Amino acid sequence: xxxxxxxxxxxxxxxxxxxxxxxxxxxxxxxxxxxxxxxxxxxxxxxxxxxxxxxxxxxxxxxxxxxxxxxxxxxxxxxxxx
Amino acid sequence: xxxxxxxxxxxxxxxxxxxxxxxxxxxxxxxxxxxxxxxxxxxxxxxxxxxxxxxxxxxxxxxxxxxxxxxxxxxxxxxxxxxxxxxxxxxxxxxxxxxxxxxxxxxxxxxxxxxxxxxxxxxxxxxxxxxxxxxxxxxxxxxxxxxxxxxxxxxxxxxxxxxxxxxxxxxxxxxxxxxxxxxxxxxxxxxxxxxxxxxxxxxxxxxxxxxxxxxxxxxxxxxxxxxxxxxxxxxxxxxxxxxxxxxxxxxxxxxxxxxxxxxxxxxxxxxxxxxxxxxxxxxxxxxxxxxxxxxxxxxxxxxxxxxxxxxxxxxxxxxxxxxxxxxxxxxxxxxxx
Numbered sequence: 001x002x003x004x005x006x007x008x009x010x011x012x013x014x015x016x017x018x019x020x021x022x023x024x025x026x027x028x029x030x031x032x033x034x035x036x037x038x039x040x041x042x043x044x045x046x047x048x049x050x051x052x053x054x055x056x057x058x059x060x061x062x063x064x065x066x067x068x069x070x071x072x073x074x075x076x077x078x079x080x081x082x
Numbered sequence: 083x084x085x086x087x088x089x090x091x092x093x094x095x096x097x098x099x100x101x102x103x104x105x106x107x108x109x110x111x112x113x114x115x116x117x118x119x120x121x122x123x124x125x126x127x128x129x130x131x132x133x134x135x136x137x138x139x140x141x142x143x144x145x146x147x148x149x150x151x152x153x154x155x156x157x158x159x160x161x162x163x164x165x166x167x168x169x170x171x172x173x174x175x176x177x178x179x180x181x182x183x184x185x186x187x188x189x190x191x192x193x194x195x196x197x198x199x200x201x202x203x204x205x206x207x208x209x210x211x212x213x214x215x216x217x218x219x220x221x222x223x224x225x226x227x228x229x230x231x232x233x234x235x236x237x238x239x240x241x242x243x244x245x246x247x248x249x250x251x252x253x254x255x256x257x258x259x260x261x262x263x264x265x266x267x268x269x270x271x272x273x274x275x276x277x278x279x280x281x282x283x284x285x286x287x288x289x290x291x292x293x294x295x296x297x298x299x300x301x302x303x304x305x306x307x308x309x310x311x312x313x314x315x316x317x318x319x320x321x322x323x324x325x326x327x328x329x330x331x332x333x334x335x336x337x338x339x340x341x342x343x344x345x346x347x348x349x350x351x352x353x354x355x356x357x358x359x360x361x362x363x364x365x366x367x368x369x370x371x372x373x374x375x376x377x378x379x380x381x382x383x384x385x386x387x388x389x390x391x392x393x394x395x396x397x398x399x400x401x402x403x404x405x406x407x408x409x410x411x412x413x414x415x416x417x418x419x
Contacts, residue, residue: 009407041405051406080407
């Protein structure tokens with residue numbers, strides 16, 4: 001990253017439990033009330049650093065709406081504003 | 083007199099644009115230790131040690147250590163009494179004391195002259211080859227030839243070669259030191275079209291906001307890019323009138339992006355010279371809101387002076403159509419106006 005610049009909406013690690021279907025059941029210990037929407041984004045598959053994400057828009061038990069995604073390459077979970 | 087030569091190794095100079103950037107960085111960093119540097123070719127810098135000794139412990143070693151620390155690049159350094167000898171010394175990473183310069187030069191092959199004769203490589207090669215055919219293999223052998231005979235056979239280039247071989251060289255012609263003002267933005271993936279314009283807007287905003295500008299105008303700019311497919315591109319843009327207006331710089335540089343030969347991995351912008359302060363300059367256009375913008379600019383400068391350069395940031399859109407939110411926008415230092 002060029003010095004002095006900051007990216008916005010950078011993904012942050014999240015602790016997510018998921019069911020067998022791969023859908024989140026809790027985020028950072030808060031239960032998922034509903035999966036409102038989910039989608040998959042794949043990009044840069046033609047480069048050595050491809051990106052693949054399965055996004056979930058969630059309604060949590062504490063009332064928050066949250067977007068998380070699981071990297072289809074690393075298997076790690078992240079939350080992201082935007 | 084002792085001349086130091088600092089060389090960036092050849093492999094780092096393969097790309098001409100990158101070589102130019104590296105050289106500029108090298109010169110600027112040497113100037114920061116007080117060196118008056120000369121550089122006529124990419125990858126090399128010369129400066130005299132004499133005036134710097136007092137600053138760095140009175141010894142040659144102190145100056146060289148300071149130079150090596152300052153450049154922060156992998157370099158070769160040599161010292162000798164003349165520019166030409168120092169260049170040869172740097173290639174061998176050695177120090178040639180004044181009294182040993184004659185012997186040092188005498189033992190060098192005549193091929194050492196390649197690149198130092200102000201001749202195109204082919205003609206220089208031809209001159210060297212002719213010297214060899216005549217049995218002149220070393221600079222010592224060349225130095226022993228009478229000047230008249232060398233002039234008859236090789237003309238002015240031969241005489242220059244003879245002077246260099248004898249340890250005679252013109253004095254250094256250091257450039258006028260100036261503060262480096264350059265900005266670079268890495269592009270997350272091969273960027274083209276609108277993304278590039280956003281990146282350029284960001285670079286201009288950063289350049290105009292750079293504290294080292296100290297209110298001065300810009301006289302010329304170099305816009306460059308590293309290309310995704312390898313290689314690089316750059317273009318120099320003079321400004322008919324010195325300016326520090328981001329709007330004017332965008333208007334001037336924007337069309338130059340069309341000449342970019344392919345998707346870019348990074349975009350660079352360097353000020354090639356600084357002019358008088360911005361207060362003396364005219365804007366291309368003055369809108370009704372100009373007065374308000376000027377007052378806002380003053381306020382921004384005051385906040386930045388009190389709270390630091392990064393205390394005010396502006397959101398710069400990058401690629402609003404991206405499916406990855408982190409590529410939509412960035413925060414960059416806010417320009418004064």
